[in-house]
Amino acid sequence: MSSYLPTLRQLRYLVALDEHRHFGRAAEACLATQSTLSAGLQELENLLGVTLVERTKRKVLMTPLGEEVAARGRELLRGAEDIADLARAHGKPLCGRLRLGVIPTIxxxxxxxxxxxxxxLYPDLKLILREDLTARLLERLTSGELDAAVLALPYDAPEMEMEALFTDPFVLACPPGHPLAARDSVGSADLAAADLLLLEEGHCLRDHALAACSLPAPRRGEGMLGTSLGTLVQMVATGMGVTLLPRLAVEAGILTGTDLVTRPLVGGGARLLGLAWRKSSARKDEFRLLGKVLFGG
Structure with missing residues (x-):
């Protein structure tokens, strides 16, 4: 085997620079000084005999070869992390660093x-949390920036392994004087005729709520949209319409400070909550254990 191979440290520096396009921010992300990172990149270029980075006073540019090497390096770093995870999985469960993504409606x-x-239960676990929308969390899972993510299922991501762990029913939230507040339960026809407020596009809860009630997605520009569940609650509280909320949010107190009432849905429409991780991950058993603790299984 050739001794003239890039080190993981050098590849980490290159990947960080490719992501941040700034020597200072890349060095900070690698917990290194800027001079150490710059020297490591110079060593990598000398080792390979090529130019990977164009250095100017104003900005950092990656050469086409530099971008390709960074992409390959990202794959190698992810593989190295999987090796470390494999070794860790043979020790104590749920210890060390675990980077977990969670969507904002959970x-x-x-x-x-x-x-x-x-x-x-697991005092040696160092949990690093990141809240973001589903699509971006899955991008970070794919790149190796996250180890697992708590999502609402189903979601089309064939490169991921997903496990449903918790059923979260939807309920209607409306003012006490609203006609639907007089119902014991609410059906799809009732919702189709109501001023239904939804989350803006990009939130998977919007699609899951509509699917649970067999309602078509509104055409672009139709209806009132909220940026968060808290915003939807305030919109309903001011009489702008009604909305669908996951029971998890209601039980956590999202309606506190309002006089809004909730009514169950006919047929008990719900979303499934669970975990997603890379199929190549060696920590599957740990993630399943984490899911049971998070959801009280």
Whole structure:
């Protein structure tokens, strides 16, 4: 085997520079000084005998070859992390660093009640949380920036392994004087005739709520859209319409401070919550254990 091979440290520096396009920010991401990162990149270029980075006073440019090497390097770093995970999986469960993504329609309602128990059971676990929309979390899972993600299922991501762990029913939220508040339960026809407020596009809860009630997606520009569940609640509280909320959010107190009432849906429409991880990950058993702790399984 040739001794003239790039090191993981050099590849990490190159990948960080490709992502940040700034020597200072790349060095910070690698927990290195800027001079150390610059020297490591120069060593890599000398080793390979090519130019990977164009250095100017104003900005950092990657050469086409530099971008290709960075992409290959990203794959190698992910593989190295999988090796470390494989070794860790043979030791104590749920210890060390675990980078977990959570979508915003789950994070503020699940984590406050679940994390104290998780810390008590697994004090050696260093959980690093990132809240974002599903598509971006899956991008970070694919790139190796995250280890697992808490999502609402189903979601089309064939490169990921997903496991449903919790059923979260939807309920209608409306003012007490609204005609639907007089119903014991609410059906699809009722919702189709109501001023239904939804999350803006990009939130998977919007699609899951519509699917649970067998309602078509509104045409672009139709209806009122909210940026978060909290915003939807305030819009309903001011009489702008009604909305669908996951029971997880209601039980966590999202309606506190309002007089809104909830009604169940005919047929019990719900979303499934669970975990996603790369199929290549060696920590599958750990992730399943994490899911059971988070969702009280």
């Amino acid at each position: 994070a503020p309602f699940l984590l406050p009640r679940a994390l104290p128990g998780l810390r008590r």
